[in-house]
Amino acid sequence: MPFGYFGNNEENYSQNNQQSKGLLGAGWRPLSRQFNLEYFWHLVWNDNNELTQKTADVISDLANALGRNEYTWWANILNLFSDNVKYEVDVFWNYLTPEPSMPDYRFKDVLTTETPINQAVSRDSIPIDYVLNRLQETTVKKILEILGRPDIITQYFMERYYYYPVSQFSSWERLETPGTIYAYWSKYQVWLQIESYEKGRRWYSLMAKDLAPLINKATYNLAVILSGYKSRVGQVNSLFPIRSFPGDIQSFTDKVQQEIIDQSQLAVLIHGEPGTGKTAWTQAVAKEILMPLGFVIFILDHDAVENFIPPSYLERICLIINEADNLAQDRGSTAAQGNTRTEHILSLLDGTLYQSVIEEGGIQQQQKFVVLLTCNTTERLDPAMLRKGRIDLMYEFNHKFV
Template identity: 65%
Template sequence: MDNGYDNYYPRYQQPTSQNLLGSGWRPLHRHFDAQYFWQLALRDPWDLIQKALDVCSDVANAVGRNEYSPLANLLNLFSENTRYEIDEFWNSITPPPPGPDYTFQNSLSTETPIQQQVSRDQIPIDYVLNRLQEITVLKILAYLGRPAQIIQVFMDRYFYYPIERFSGWEQIRSLGTVYAFWPAHQIWLQIETTYQSRRRYTLMGIDLKPLIRKVTYNLAVMLSGYQSRIGQIQSPYPISSFPAEIQTFTDQVQQRILQQERLAVLVHGIPGTGKTVWTQAVAHELLIPLGYVVFILDHEAVQEFIPPPYLERVCLIINEADNLAQNRASEVAQQSSKTERILSLLDGTLHQSVLDEEHPHCEQKLVVLMTCNTTERLDPAVLRKGRVDLVQEFTHRYV
């Protein structure tokens, strides 16, 4: 008889080991190690004896049932329950397969695919930054290529995936927790399947910074309302096309970039003098080759942006700073917190006052490039010594 309720709510099928075996995984057999067993016996002999007696009792119960024939008892010895008890004892006296070292200082995690929450009242900054982190993790995995081993733990059983069959992480079926290892880089990968078949990739290593810097080379992020995007920085005019005084100023900027951990530069001039394209040229020709990731922030993004802590080198381009960091003596500035936000970005106090839990040892180099039409509307605190290091007026009209 057809039941409409059962059709509407299909029966849940419990995932089993057969699902993994059918998708290419193979059982991982643990081997006896005399030294490991001896250390185990010395550390807690009574616990070892108790486990041995328990498994012997289970075997005796399997073969000593009076109400069944000897053949039935023999078959029961090979049943799934008895096998599980024997495997559990074997796993307790044999060394486990190698797993990730959670003492590694560096880790980077992302859940993929990233889903965007659309809202009229919220600029999707979090989505773009999460997408950047996802891109970084996936690029690292693509760079690392085929690992030395792939192991999965499912229902207390270990499986391995034949390395020669590996063609990409999207092809790997996961029901439990997957671990992979690259010994040349000393990097572990942990994959956990989350809600609706989404996956969380976590990279753990002694030092992930060189890999992050390599895979984020030439990356730029524009945070501007619903036009936010991730791509490459564009530079329509090279530095050599600017007037001589601007090229000399650019040389000073380059020298300071190499000398300082934090640098803030302000260029001002009437519209059409090439301020914005100069910041793009500096980012493209000077900062990108040094491994900086460029963020172009508009007015709203400035209020919500915090530099991602896993990036070692960050460049912020803030255009029309005179409309952002206005003199707090004015009525307009008193109705907004943008001036304080700019000051905290320049000071670095916004994100250095609290250490990030996942990146406690991150030392981030920061370059801030700001443009404005006039410095008269800027809050005096912005131009105070120690916040803005270099100031230059642009007078040559490009447009």
């Protein structure tokens, strides 16, 4: 089946004709199908009857074009170039030649995004889906930057194949097309498919046998803050290096670093009075330890925690949850009634919610998950939070840092 075919392209011939001219004017060129001896022998051995029949049909068409008694010989020769004969010859040639390469939809790794992503952000809404979609869009675009120019860029439009000279390629946003674009990078064995929609919207799909290495490169040093109107995708930032903390905290940090390296899932809880540097410490650990190891950092506020599910295409994820004593409160207390934040945090710490996402077909098969929690006091925390197997390391900050 031809790829990128539009079912509505023949509704208006004159309009389509203008679109085709516009396609050529935008730099696209008709793609000629080349004879392939190996493919021809494949037809001879596996489809001999059909090959014989089609060959006889096209010879018959040529004979009819040349054998008209009511016209002179030179008129019959001109008839060889008529639309009807040309169409029959093209059909036969397309049968003899392999179609241009197209994506292998059996590839297990697929990463998609719609672009541009637009959504109003205000104090009254916590657009988690919006920010996570922005992260996915950012990841896809960074992967395309890493890939650079593809080996081929093609599309199928109005029953013809077109290609775009890669030497003229500058960016995907500036590549005009009325249909579906396909591109391939042989070095990485990656296919890109771009579907165009109205109002300049596009749908990007990356397909490969193994996208994980490219995703890891594209998400290096990325941080996501989910905090109401401040929600955004950016980079890891820390104002205070780990060496600026007291010696006992530096020793605890060394232990945390070793556990991060050794464990596939780790939860760390630090507690202490306000001003002891708890939030600054989590940022320093994210900047100096987690970011170099390839972790994507998610900083979640109260409302985001309740609705957050870790993206399954990321290999290494760190959640920073501040003021956990206001989130995972004792479910026996009056203050904790009527919300599910405690249950959601417990499921994150257990790994049940996280692992269920991975099992549904995530790109990353061996993921690492770190949770850094801060609180002023452990007294208000739900007792289930502190059970063995949920919090792996805990430390009290006593020194006034700020």
